[in-house]
Amino acid sequence: MAAFSDDEKNREKTVNVNANYKYNHSNVPFSKYDLMSDEERKNDLEKVKTGLKQYTIFSKEECLEIEKNINRVVSKADKGYYKKHTVDRAPLRNKYFFGEGYTYGSQLERKGPRQERLFEEGTVDKIPDWIYKLVINRLVKKNIIKKNFVNSAVINDYLPGGCIVSHIDPPHIFERPIVSVTFFSDSALSFGCKFAFKPIRCSKPLYVLKLQRGQVTTMDGYAADEITHCIRPTDVKSRRAVIILRKVREDAPRLRSISIHRPSTKADHRKRNRKDDLDDDISDRKKMKLCKFGGLYSDKMENKAKSIVITDKVIGQLFGKRKHIEAGDAHFTSNQNEVDE
Numbered sequence: 001m002a003a004f005s006d007d008e009k010n011r012e013k014t015v016n017v018n019a020n021y022k023y024n025h026s027n028v029p030f031s032k033y034d035l036m037s038d039e040e041r042k043n044d045l046e047k048v049k050t051g052l053k054q055y056t057i058f059s060k061e062e063c064l065e066i067e068k069n070i071n072r073v074v075s076k077a078d079k080g081y082y083k084k085h086t087v088d089r090a091p092l093r094n095k096y097f098f099g100e101g102y103t104y105g106s107q108l109e110r111k112g113p114r115q116e117r118l119f120e121e122g123t124v125d126k127i128p129d130w131i132y133k134l135v136i137n138r139l140v141k142k143n144i145i146k147k148n149f150v151n152s153a154v155i156n157d158y159l160p161g162g163c164i165v166s167h168i169d170p171p172h173i174f175e176r177p178i179v180s181v182t183f184f185s186d187s188a189l190s191f192g193c194k195f196a197f198k199p200i201r202c203s204k205p206l207y208v209l210k211l212q213r214g215q216v217t218t219m220d221g222y223a224a225d226e227i228t229h230c231i232r233p234t235d236v237k238s239r240r241a242v243i244i245l246r247k248v249r250e251d252a253p254r255l256r257s258i259s260i261h262r263p264s265t266k267a268d269h270r271k272r273n274r275k276d277d278l279d280d281d282i283s284d285r286k287k288m289k290l291c292k293f294g295g296l297y298s299d300k301m302e303n304k305a306k307s308i309v310i311t312d313k314v315i316g317q318l319f320g321k322r323k324h325i326e327a328g329d330a331h332f333t334s335n336q337n338e339v340d341e
Contacts, residue, residue: 031194031203041206044227048191048207051223057142058181058214062134067183069130070155070241085119092162092236098127100152100248102173103255116170118254127153135181135243144216145179145245154244158187158236165195166202166228173252177220179245182211188235189217191227202232211242 077087088095101124108115139145192206
């Protein structure tokens with residue numbers, strides 16, 4: 001039998017993929033798993049499965065009670081009761097951060113791995129008591145997680161056809177395992193998909209994990225760190241919510257600025273210019289007022305160690321009850337170099 005070269009093997013593999021999944025006709029994207037041999041796919045599949053565990057501990061009645069509380073969260077969010085970064089809305093999917101939240105996707109100022117950042121402290125609401133009482137404490141009693149492990153809880157609320165694209169929960173933000181509990185309806189978690197958009201579509205997954213209502217899923221090892229996971233639109237046939245419980249690392253990076261990146265507009269520039277003009281006017285009036293009383297002015301707000309030196313001429317004018325001080329009568333000296341903002 002004639003031996004095939006590596007190029008010929010790759011071409012044959014690509015032809016087989018196209019024949020099996022008809023990618024040329026359906027315009028479905030490729031993933032790296034589509035070009036793997038059956039043996040390679042089997043090996044990766046076993047690695048994924050070793051990092052996944054599932055538990056069924058919530059009864060139908062317990063699910064109903066938890067789902068009522070999820071609905072209360074949605075209602076409070078709609079009425080604007082929550083803090084700045086607690087609620088994150090997207091088409092067919094709303095996200096509610098508690099304890100800690102973080103930037104992702106289009107919110108990132110820089111694209112690439114490990115660019116996610118925690119929101120500023122105080123901009124996300126604390127974890128509700130009902131999540132501790134009804135969910136977290138149950139998992140601790142069942143020895144699924146350790147006590148005090150969870151400091152971040154997220155509720156993802158999907159409408160039919162909603163999805164979340166392939167991703168890995170950022171390991172520089174969260175410790176492992178990643179714990180989730182499904183509510184309202186059954187769904188599925190897919191591993192190894194590649195998404196394409198307009199219209200949205202995805203490649204055949206390496207593995208699909210069924211998610212039943214009230215079921216707990218933990219993700220660790222290879223499944224959490226070495227392969228992406230997603231929720232496909234085809235797997236959300238009715239409303240479905242998930243509570244994701246995680247532990248934020250102590251050294252996780254946090255945003256220093258108060259706003260998430262967004263393009264500036266002409267209106268932003270006009271507002272900024274008006275504010276600068278007002279600040280300058282107020283600053284000048286403060287300086288003149290202090291000069292009249294022979295005081296010293298320190299501009300701490302701008303990190304500039306400046307002071308007004310009152311000249312003999314100005315002192316003479318002050319004691320002579322002059323009503324106005326000429327602009328050239330006060331001279332400014334700097335004790336330190338100016339710091340650019």
